[in-house]
Amino acid sequence: MKKLQKMLVMSLVMALCMAYSGVTWAANLADLTKLVLSKSQVTLEIGDTASVTATAVYKDNSTENVTIKSTWTSKNNAVATVYNGTITAVGEGTSTISVVYGSESQSVQVTVTKKVKALTKDVQKLDLKMSDSPTIQLTATYTDNSTDTDASNKAEWTVDDNNVVSVVNGKVKPVGSGAATITATYGKQSVTIPVTVEMVKRLDPSKTQVSMLANENKTVKITLKATYPDGDVKEDVAAQAEWSSSSPTVADVIKGEITAYGPGSATITAKYGTKTATIQVEVDKAIRLQASEQNIFLHAHESLTTPIKLEAVYPDKGAVDITKDAVWTSSNEKVAFVKQGAVTANEPGTAVITAKYGDKSVSINVDVDVPRHLDMVDKVALSLSGTKTQQLELTATYANGQTEKVQSKAEWKSSKEDVVYVSNGMLTAYKKGEAEVSATYGGVTVTTRVAVDMPLKIDIAAKKISLKIEGTYTASLVLDYGEGKPAEQLTDKVEWSSSKEAVAKVDEKGVITGVSSGTATITGKYEGKTYTMTVEVGLVTDLTSPQSLIIMSTGDKKKIELNAVNDPDSSDGLNKRATWKSSSPSIASVDSEGVVTGMKNGKATITAEYGGKKVTIQVEVDVISKINASVDFVSLKTVGDAKDKTATVTITVSFSDGSTKDVSSQATWSTSNYKVASVSGGKITAVGSGKTTVTAKYGSKSIRIPVQVDTMKYLQTNEVSLNMTVGQTYNLVATATYGDGSEVDVSKPAMWKSSRILTATVKDGVVKATGKGKATITVSFGGKSTKVVVNVK
Numbered sequence: 001m002k003k004l005q006k007m008l009v010m011s012l013v014m015a016l017c018m019a020y021s022g023v024t025w026a027a028n029l030a031d032l033t034k035l036v037l038s039k040s041q042v043t044l045e046i047g048d049t050a051s052v053t054a055t056a057v058y059k060d061n062s063t064e065n066v067t068i069k070s071t072w073t074s075k076n077n078a079v080a081t082v083y084n085g086t087i088t089a090v091g092e093g094t095s096t097i098s099v100v101y102g103s104e105s106q107s108v109q110v111t112v113t114k115k116v117k118a119l120t121k122d123v124q125k126l127d128l129k130m131s132d133s134p135t136i137q138l139t140a141t142y143t144d145n146s147t148d149t150d151a152s153n154k155a156e157w158t159v160d161d162n163n164v165v166s167v168v169n170g171k172v173k174p175v176g177s178g179a180a181t182i183t184a185t186y187g188k189q190s191v192t193i194p195v196t197v198e199m200v201k202r203l204d205p206s207k208t209q210v211s212m213l214a215n216e217n218k219t220v221k222i223t224l225k226a227t228y229p230d231g232d233v234k235e236d237v238a239a240q241a242e243w244s245s246s247s248p249t250v251a252d253v254i255k256g257e258i259t260a261y262g263p264g265s266a267t268i269t270a271k272y273g274t275k276t277a278t279i280q281v282e283v284d285k286a287i288r289l290q291a292s293e294q295n296i297f298l299h300a301h302e303s304l305t306t307p308i309k310l311e312a313v314y315p316d317k318g319a320v321d322i323t324k325d326a327v328w329t330s331s332n333e334k335v336a337f338v339k340q341g342a343v344t345a346n347e348p349g350t351a352v353i354t355a356k357y358g359d360k361s362v363s364i365n366v367d368v369d370v371p372r373h374l375d376m377v378d379k380v381a382l383s384l385s386g387t388k389t390q391q392l393e394l395t396a397t398y399a400n401g402q403t404e405k406v407q408s409k410a411e412w413k414s415s416k417e418d419v420v421y422v423s424n425g426m427l428t429a430y431k432k433g434e435a436e437v438s439a440t441y442g443g444v445t446v447t448t449r450v451a452v453d454m455p456l457k458i459d460i461a462a463k464k465i466s467l468k469i470e471g472t473y474t475a476s477l478v479l480d481y482g483e484g485k486p487a488e489q490l491t492d493k494v495e496w497s498s499s500k501e502a503v504a505k506v507d508e509k510g511v512i513t514g515v516s517s518g519t520a521t522i523t524g525k526y527e528g529k530t531y532t533m534t535v536e537v538g539l540v541t542d543l544t545s546p547q548s549l550i551i552m553s554t555g556d557k558k559k560i561e562l563n564a565v566n567d568p569d570s571s572d573g574l575n576k577r578a579t580w581k582s583s584s585p586s587i588a589s590v591d592s593e594g595v596v597t598g599m600k601n602g603k604a605t606i607t608a609e610y611g612g613k614k615v616t617i618q619v620e621v622d623v624i625s626k627i628n629a630s631v632d633f634v635s636l637k638t639v640g641d642a643k644d645k646t647a648t649v650t651i652t653v654s655f656s657d658g659s660t661k662d663v664s665s666q667a668t669w670s671t672s673n674y675k676v677a678s679v680s681g682g683k684i685t686a687v688g689s690g691k692t693t694v695t696a697k698y699g700s701k702s703i704r705i706p707v708q709v710d711t712m713k714y715l716q717t718n719e720v721s722l723n724m725t726v727g728q729t730y731n732l733v734a735t736a737t738y739g740d741g742s743e744v745d746v747s748k749p750a751m752w753k754s755s756r757i758l759t760a761t762v763k764d765g766v767v768k769a770t771g772k773g774k775a776t777i778t779v780s781f782g783g784k785s786t787k788v789v790v791n792v793k
Contacts (some may be wrong), residue, residue, distance in 0.1 A: 031058040035104035044089035045115040045187050052085045052108055054099050070101040080110045114142035116187030122739050126195045127229055128174050131704050136170040140186055155186035165195050177273045202227040203275035210281045212260035222256040224270055230691040232672040241272040251281040288313050289362040296366045297400040298345035307341035310355045326357040336366040348442055371396035374446045379456045381482035382429040392425040394439050410441040420450045455479035460531040467514035467537050475510040477524055495525040504535040540564040540611030550619045551655045552598040560594040560617055578610035588619040601699050626654040627701035634707045636686035640744045649682045651696045667698040677707045689782040710782030713737045721789040724769040732765040734779045750781035760790045
């Protein structure tokens with residue numbers, strides 16, 4: 001009985017506990033606010049597993065691990081299965097894992113890939129310049145022996161020094177000089193690629209020793225030539241190098257420009273990449289030469305009164321006379337001869353006297369009867385009834401500032417001797433008319449215009465006027481008779497006419513009257529010659545052009561269109577009526593009809609004026625915002641099919657308005673190593689094994705394309721050893737395997753060599769046994785080599 005009572009009590013306690021537990025569980029589910037998973041995405045290889053934890057969050061912010069309590073299902077069990085949060089990768093593809101707990105649900109996106117067995121790279125190392133941007137190609141090999149050449153975009157990339165390079169999906173971008181290691185991880189496989197940036201092999205300054213004088217306050221410019229391991233050369237990297245001086249109070253340097261400040265010695269150091277170069281500078285220790293004359297003027301057959309004195313200047317002991325010790329030469333001994341500073345003039349002309357002492361020299365300019373310029377009146381008026389003759393004066397000014405009247409020494413000429421005759425500058429008038437009189441002396445010629453009983457100049461008083469409708473203006477011709485006689489104004493003796501009387505009319509006395517809006521040309525005819533002026537009647541209210549910016553290339557032509565509001569002249573040809581001007585004709589010229597021609601790279605402003613209004617158009621000639629190449633890298637072969645030996649690169653430039661242009665044929669192409677590859681018009685042709693850089697330049701922009709020729713993985717022969725008898729021959733075949741997996745027979749272009757020609761000779765792969773013994777045959781091609789052992793019995 002007691003045993004039965006005890007069992008009843010225990011059963012009651014268990015029932016109460018179970019009831020209490022059920023109430024708590026129900027209460028917790030009612031307070032559930034959300035379900036949180038430890039992962040929302042999982043990437044696995046086939047056969048791998050991953051664990052995901054499910055956490056319940058309640059209203060009181062308490063949490064509970066409900067991984068086992070939750071319901072887990074996979075949308076595609078062929079891809080991935082799940083049990084209590086453990087996901088197992090089954091097959092390649094994607095699946096969604098659903099997790100349900102109470103009223104809340106979440107999901108995990110699962111991607112399953114093949115298991116990566118091996119990961120290979122297409123480059124073993126990278127030697128980069130700042131302008132390079134190569135892409136590393138990865139190939140993944142899976143356990144089923146299939147391959148994936150797009151592994152670069154799927155792998156995880158890291159670099160141990162972000163100050164040297166950055167890498168995204170295999171695309172490498174240099175950041176700064178130095179060395180770093182790039183690591184690519186895909187699945188459980190990884191590869192590393194060592195990278196160097198701007199690691200020059202040599203750094204050579206244009207000068208290693210410099211002598212300067214502080215009191216002359218001059219500078220010396222040093223250039224730095226950088227030579228890279230691939231043979232590429234930058235002629236001057238001084239602006240990019242880091243410069244320092246061991247003694248700035250003696251000499252200091254900025255971007256390769258050395259300035260002397262005080263006596264002494266200093267070491268200038270330039271650092272570029274990992275290399276340094278030094279320049280020894282000495283201030284106020286070098287000599288300089290000074291001559292007593294810098295410019296000399298002599299007449300023919302005349303000698304310099306006092307010989308030129310030459311001195312060497314030393315900072316520690318002053319100037320020393322070295323006239324007799326120096327080497328004296330003349331650039332033209334027919335003009336001037338020199339001996340120990342004594343100069344003798346022989347005939348008219350110019351010469352340069354040079355005095356050299358040691359490694360220093362100084363030059364003196366010598367003029368013999370050569371004037372710097374000639375002066376004569378530019379116009380003369382004569383009269384048959386008055387001043388019939390006149391003596392002209394011709395003044396020569398020489399290099400030493402001396403002047404001389406040389407009319408008796410000059411050669412005179414009249415263009416019309418029947419009108420005016422000239423002799424030794426004396427003019428004589430013979431009949432009415434005009435003539436040009438010229439005088440030549442010492443190779444210099446000047447002219448003057450002579451008028452006999454005629455005005456020296458006739459012109460219309462105003463070239464252009466503006467009138468209101470019904471406004472008036474009196475036109476006249478101005479007759480200039482030269483000095484001593486006042487100018488004459490003619491109106492009634494002139495025959496006046498208007499090109500458009502409906503716009504502006506003119507009467508016989510030259511009175512112009514504005515009739516209606518427009519432009520007219522007024523012509524005055526006098527003694528067989530015509531003189532014109534432009535008359536504008538009325539003004540346009542606005543002058544515009546739909547073209548605010550014109551983008552063009554050198555040699556291109558583009559016409560600007562104009563629109564005039566309330567143009568008084570309704571006829572066609574507004575462009576012809578406008579006045580055109582370019583701010584820089586050497587960059588963009590414009591003709592009288594608004595046609596713009598691109599002359600050279602740069603920017604210019606075209607201005608059009610008409611009817612008192614003005615409009616401007618900006619022109620950009622070959623102003624490039626960006627230059628692009630169709631490829632980032634070129635790999636060629638010197639053997640195989642023709643398509644493997646050449647590659648064509650297209651160069652495209654972008655302009656500021658967003659337009660683009662193919663400039664492959666206009667670009668300037670060059671190669672840093674013509675022994676590796678040549679280039680013409682964008683077509684790159686393999687020449688020999690190695691690396692080079694092809695540069696395309698257009699306008700102010702340039703782009704570089706790395707080129708590799710005969711980049712092989714390995715070189716192998718069909719045999720690694722041969723057993724032969726004397727006189728026997730055997731044909732070895734050399735096969736090159738390239739980075740793309742292709743194979744080419746290179747037996748003929750390869751270099752073959754025998755270590756012992758008395759035992760075996762070789763040519764183009766054909767081995768001939770010449771005597772008993774052992775020899776090693778070596779074959780080389782594209783930087784690779786392999787050996788074949790030959791035993792001759």
